[in-house]
Every structure is written in C-alpha cells, then in structure tokens.
Amino acid sequence: MSGTFISFEGPDGAGKTSALRAITATLQPMLGDRLTVTREPGGNAISESIRAIILDRANTAMDYRTEALLYAAARRQHLAETILPALAAGQLVLCDRYVDSSVAYQGAGRQIGERAVAQMNQFATDGLLPALTIYFDVPAEVGLQRIQAHRDPQQVDRLDVEKTAFHDRVRAAYLRLQAANPQRIKLIDATQTPDQVVAAALTLIKQTASGYFTAGA
Numbered sequence: 001m002s003g004t005f006i007s008f009e010g011p012d013g014a015g016k017t018s019a020l021r022a023i024t025a026t027l028q029p030m031l032g033d034r035l036t037v038t039r040e041p042g043g044n045a046i047s048e049s050i051r052a053i054i055l056d057r058a059n060t061a062m063d064y065r066t067e068a069l070l071y072a073a074a075r076r077q078h079l080a081e082t083i084l085p086a087l088a089a090g091q092l093v094l095c096d097r098y099v100d101s102s103v104a105y106q107g108a109g110r111q112i113g114e115r116a117v118a119q120m121n122q123f124a125t126d127g128l129l130p131a132l133t134i135y136f137d138v139p140a141e142v143g144l145q146r147i148q149a150h151r152d153p154q155q156v157d158r159l160d161v162e163k164t165a166f167h168d169r170v171r172a173a174y175l176r177l178q179a180a181n182p183q184r185i186k187l188i189d190a191t192q193t194p195d196q197v198v199a200a201a202l203t204l205i206k207q208t209a210s211g212y213f214t215a216g217a
Helices: 016-034 045-055 064-088 099-109 114-125 140-150 164-180 194-208
Strands: 004-009 035-039 092-096 132-137 185-189
Touching: 004 016, 004 064, 004 099, 004 194, 016 035, 016 092, 016 132, 016 194, 035 064, 045 064, 064 092, 064 099, 064 114, 099 114, 099 164, 132 164, 132 194, 140 164, 164 185, 185 194
Parallel strands: 004 092, 004 132, 035 092, 132 185
Antiparallel strands: none
C-alpha cells in the first residue's frame, strides 16, 4: 500500500485526542484530501454503533471477553471500510487508538491476557500494524485528575470510571509494549505543556511520513 498509517495511544486523560485535534488543524491545510483522521472504536457507521454499545455506562453486565471481542469486531470493520481504502489511495492515516489499546485495556486492565488479546487482534487485522505509534504517557493519577477536572460528565464512559488500579495496569502494559517495540512505538511525556506535546508529535509524524512534506510532494 502506498499510504502511511500512524496511531495515537495513551492512558485515559493523556491528552492524545486533544493533541490529534491540534495536529489535524495543522496538517489538513497542507495535505487536504491526502489526510484521513479517524478513531477507534468507530470510524464508520457500523463501528460507531459497536462503540456505543461498548462504552455505554448502562452495560455493566458486559463480560470482559465480550468487550474485547466487540473491540476486535469494530476494528475489523474499521480496517475494511475506512483504513485500508485510505492507505490504498496513498493517504496519511492518523488513528486515535488501535490494537495496542486492546492489549493494554482488555488484556492487562481487564486481566484477560495480553497475549490472548493480541492473538485475537492478529486475526481481526490480518497482522496490519501502523508504521508509527505515538504513545502519550502520563501516570494514571494524573490522567484521572484531568478527566475529573476537564471532561464533560456526559462524555465519561465505562472505562473512565474504573478504579486507579485498573488504569495503573493499563499504563504498565503500554510501557511494556513500548519497550518491546521501540522502533514502532515512540513515547512522548504527556505531562509537558500541550504545545510541547503537539510539537513532539508533529516531529515524529514528519519523520515517519516525510514524503508527504517534501517540496512538490
């Protein structure tokens, strides 16, 4: 495929979605229709419908493996309908969360097994990984404080309300993934100012997808 796939990862409250919003505002005028920005779970009608089920705070009876399978199902549809066509068209694809989120949140956070969740998603994605994953790192307590202080209560979902121990397991899993995949996963200290975080992420994007930013490209 001629496109470039970059994912954004981080614990809740890391600020990755806000950073992606700022990055999009910078890159969209430069790249136009060569840029696709999407999210998981979601990115198209079917995947967004699955997202609504997963994150609904009323679904307290949802089994952890059901949750993991729903994420994988949403991801497969997202790939088939959104990401793969964009890559085939030569676009730069920026995605808010991907497989690493499932390994961290369901595998480690829910404690159903990081390897088992990775294998499930190997099937769902047919092994497709991003060229670059930008991991926005914050301690769990910092992320949860940010959520409490800044997020609209209507936007707080089932995962946001988990106890600190859950979020500690999630962060630890992300750090293990980054240590095991240092060429793909690049860590940004997300306790820095928003401007510093966005600047660091833009640098990584331009290094990985340099062809989109060269003169005459």
